[in-house]
Amino acid sequence: MSTRIPVGVLGATGMVGQEFVNFLQSHPWFDLTWLGASDRSAGKPYREATSWRLGGEIPAYVRDILVSDSKPEGAPQLVFSAMDASVATEIEQAFAASGRTIVSNSRNHRMDSDVPLLVPEINPEHLNLLPEQQKRRGWKGQIVTNPNCSTIVLVMALAPLKKYGIRRVIVSTMQAISGAGYPGVASMDINANVIPFIGNEEEKMEQETQKILGDFKDTAVTDLPAKVSAHCNRVAVVNGHTLTVSVEFDKTPSEGEILGALRGWRGLPQQKGLPSAPPCPVIYMSEKDRPQPRRDVERENGMAVFVGRLRECSVLDYKFVALGHNTVRGAAGAAVLNAELMKEEGWLDDVLG
């Protein structure tokens, strides 16, 4: 990897955009040199265009970059999208049409049948949707997406168990406030409270899980025929979505087999040594009361999913707890890992020339 690759971020002034700025700092392959935002911000240095909501101060390397408007002209070939769903569809498509590769965290194209909903450890073969996508849409570029921030925690915990035939899953979430962006959840709503509802989140978890764990064949992905039922709740946690999961299998494994599958699971990112790949994508914790969001979510740079409390379920087969970092593995980090895999596997060769 001798030359560094210039990259951009669409929606750079929002909270997910800021997460990209943080995550790409000191990236060994990618140089963040282009920041796209709304017309209102365009032309201003990033330090003036953005209200920095994350910890510390705006990283020095982006402070003086002039924000561009959200048009492909002048943008690099590889662009991450952190755009709000209300505007993402058309802009992302314009970039793809112009030849750019859009690696998007927005939900807009996730469920399109010709758009990979990519988790590099789980379904790298879904990238084979891209030729079909380009052909069907007449694009020179391409769009790849990553899952919703609660879905990712579930699928990372389930993927190693897919071989046992996942039949039914009931999941109840306790999701961090950072999942709603900024200003996001009003403190009057969540302080010392639980909100047992997150708009469209249950549908996303149920549908995305089936697609991510589905099989690619010929030119399409066939959904995993598992039934997934989600209860989504917001709790007063800053970062980290915690899930309680009950799962039923076709061929019920032993507890030892599950532990072995979780602990031994490695994917392409680990085999290829991708820069943002966690050494172990799933970490099983044997303490009786872990994982916990405040204590565990920042470990492994936020890129691993933590599982604990595996035990038998008297209704389905097994139950356990899973935790993942919603703004890292569930947003910026997920997209960057997607781009790393695409680079490594040659999907950016045309784009980058």
Add this chain to the structure above:
Amino acid sequence: MSTRIPVGVLGATGMVGQEFVNFLQSHPWFDLTWLGASDRSAGKPYREATSWRLGGEIPAYVRDILVSDSKPEGAPQLVFSAMDASVATEIEQAFAASGRTIVSNSRNHRMDSDVPLLVPEINPEHLNLLPEQQKRRGWKGQIVTNPNCSTIVLVMALAPLKKYGIRRVIVSTMQAISGAGYPGVASMDINANVIPFIGNEEEKMEQETQKILGDFKDTAVTDLPAKVSAHCNRVAVVNGHTLTVSVEFDKTPSEGEILGALRGWRGLPQQKGLPSAPPCPVIYMSEKDRPQPRRDVERENGMAVFVGRLRECSVLDYKFVALGHNTVRGAAGAAVLNAELMKEEGWLDDVLG
């Protein structure tokens, strides 16, 4: 009800004891005149023996009562027990042997086959275990218990649906810190965090639910043969346990039938107009994001259970959210309502003479 009934509280200086003191203030039938605690507190006025942890100040009516040691001599005939489980077994039994009626919030005797685990709206006929209890144990008195603070929320939401044949239940809880007493949960453990484990709580929910919803016949209660699987979690909420519930029925009702069953449900406490009975034991909220603990738990004096978000479950039949006040309906209020029912139904006639 011409004469008032003197009552006592065992474990009066602890946090549940304080809840009894609060709840019995201005009770129309019961006069709290006796406060039992450990030898260390005995002989002191209550205001000195206790560190008041609830809001406001120690209610005036108990400030100067001299605390008694935990022996039946001098205690009234009707005694509520708020004792810690580590000491409750022997003391409660000594009181029962002496002829007292113990209405206990402790877990120690809940699962004994001859002890009613009473929820007045649900299983008043379980009180018929008492003659068997007295006979078998040679007691002149008796012990009645109320459920665990998370169980009560579940069974109140399920009881109106029992007629449809409850077959399987998966429940995930988000429980308030007050459920753990004082000092209870360390702030370093729960601030901006979730603890996905509460010792023995899942077992209690699974077993108590079967007993409470079971049928009394001849001299025993037969457990409801439903399978219940619980995930118990602690969250940073002061009062109110929130549950997400998925349930499967033998004869699946329509959504309208469930709503009708929940809203129309009334029990003996409502029919008899018991002083602490909520007019509607289950209140269904149609807002999309309710019930919420901070906003709803204090309504109806904390004695109702709130249900919302009823919808189909793709794995079991239906799913919903339930909320109840863990220290009122789940502790002191539950026990007082139990005693009110016992009085109304004549189970205290011998005792009170």
Add this chain to the structure above:
Amino acid sequence: MSTRIPVGVLGATGMVGQEFVNFLQSHPWFDLTWLGASDRSAGKPYREATSWRLGGEIPAYVRDILVSDSKPEGAPQLVFSAMDASVATEIEQAFAASGRTIVSNSRNHRMDSDVPLLVPEINPEHLNLLPEQQKRRGWKGQIVTNPNCSTIVLVMALAPLKKYGIRRVIVSTMQAISGAGYPGVASMDINANVIPFIGNEEEKMEQETQKILGDFKDTAVTDLPAKVSAHCNRVAVVNGHTLTVSVEFDKTPSEGEILGALRGWRGLPQQKGLPSAPPCPVIYMSEKDRPQPRRDVERENGMAVFVGRLRECSVLDYKFVALGHNTVRGAAGAAVLNAELMKEEGWLDDVLG
């Protein structure tokens, strides 16, 4: 008080407006029959026009009232204003010009020299500004205001000590999130955090305190010549502003004199027995770690101010802690008590005919 007085609330759909709705429920003198809001809400029943943010559900007595637009026509003679400061000035003036009495919680007119900044226990004589106000502005009606929600806590604790000559005050606040309305403070800003800044709050505390404690003479109020310096902070508390206060006097009293002054303080509301007046406007708590917002703020219907930890200050003379309910005594309750005093003292006679 044989006939009830119809009253209205301007800004009725906002959070302070909702506080008025709650507070006026079952008021013995005032009938809330008119709810004013923006054109967007006008014509809808209140239950549809408002998103209820307080606990429980919208009180039944206002659910079906049709919301009016913010014009005097059709409004009652006595109108409370909970309007946002961005729009309050002109609307309140139009109501006053039309002959209405506006009892406002908005900050807009507080510092006008001819507008009473009224705290009934402290400065009822400031109402004598009203004839001057009517004359100068050519109004048939009138405007009266109550202080900012942090100022009120300070002045209630200082007023009983005014006789000792308040010379200098340093106050540092820890203010509840409800003080910022809805959506107000983003949870991403305040969860497990402190925000050491509240826009314009320090200036309000410093200036309003001088006016409230000032003396009325002839046709004007002369500010108290005390120096006040405020540090204002937001903390993760739902209701209740907590203040640490250091104060210096001209004639330094003894600790006993201060305690006596605080505990013995009564004002006109107490002497007249106004419906919303707390029996003791200041309650001194002798526990070493009180008052505390979550435990004390709801006592006395939120209308008293709680003081504790009086001790010598090595820099000024004394220091102490004070706590008050920012949305009750600091907003809706304050305004209602103002109106009660005005009624009692005859300031509404012309208006109400």
Add this chain to the structure above:
Amino acid sequence: MSTRIPVGVLGATGMVGQEFVNFLQSHPWFDLTWLGASDRSAGKPYREATSWRLGGEIPAYVRDILVSDSKPEGAPQLVFSAMDASVATEIEQAFAASGRTIVSNSRNHRMDSDVPLLVPEINPEHLNLLPEQQKRRGWKGQIVTNPNCSTIVLVMALAPLKKYGIRRVIVSTMQAISGAGYPGVASMDINANVIPFIGNEEEKMEQETQKILGDFKDTAVTDLPAKVSAHCNRVAVVNGHTLTVSVEFDKTPSEGEILGALRGWRGLPQQKGLPSAPPCPVIYMSEKDRPQPRRDVERENGMAVFVGRLRECSVLDYKFVALGHNTVRGAAGAAVLNAELMKEEGWLDDVLG
């Protein structure tokens, strides 16, 4: 620095002990090889003797170290003390008598006239108390202490301004729960609450500040004759004590002079490049609402103090906000920096041979 120095930690299983374990991980000079605790833990591997309360898991480098009892035999020459104050006095003295250097975070010896209360940037010359200490007490070893976790934040912000003659200071704190150790503050006390009292904390801040900023002359430290008055409060923050400070000077500087003094301040640790020294010990933030504990406290490895909101005070001269990491700069990190300075300045030469 060719050879590494073996060090120990007394009180290693407590929460401050765990902070030392975390902080000393990968230290360039010191090898943590000895962990002392109570008899109950002695002989067990650290992983079994301790309940790890910090984030993540017990660092691998200490997992298998066998815990020693709290006696000097076998301990290294340089020992950090994280002992609880209830037992620290005698044990620390026994270690000093045996020839060990104790660098202590406990409060027990801080105010002893012959014990340095050391802040390396502020008063390195206070180490000259040590010969007097050894002579007076007949010790071969020595004891050095660091300040209380709230004092350190204040003195770091004041020290650069000492040249203007600090005359009077009023400080109000909002302190994190981690400052109280584990289990420390009960969640029932602090959730959605403020506790306006911390035992002995105000006295410590007032007295320690005078000693730390005092001058060493001949064989003693003369306290700074400034008056300091503290209000100490606990808030629901995990890490980071936030202070509001008003200060009066003999020679009142301009705002620009203060900013220059804060920003330009460097001490011996910076000049010598000590491993744990922050490049700038005080960082001034110009944003209007910073510093904030959750967003800023982890910056600079927790070793800097953050100041903001400098403005005139109408009672004293200036007021500002200060923030520091209570368990790093206020505990483990402070002690390690103390030891680094002692090593650099030759105070450990005898000890280490």
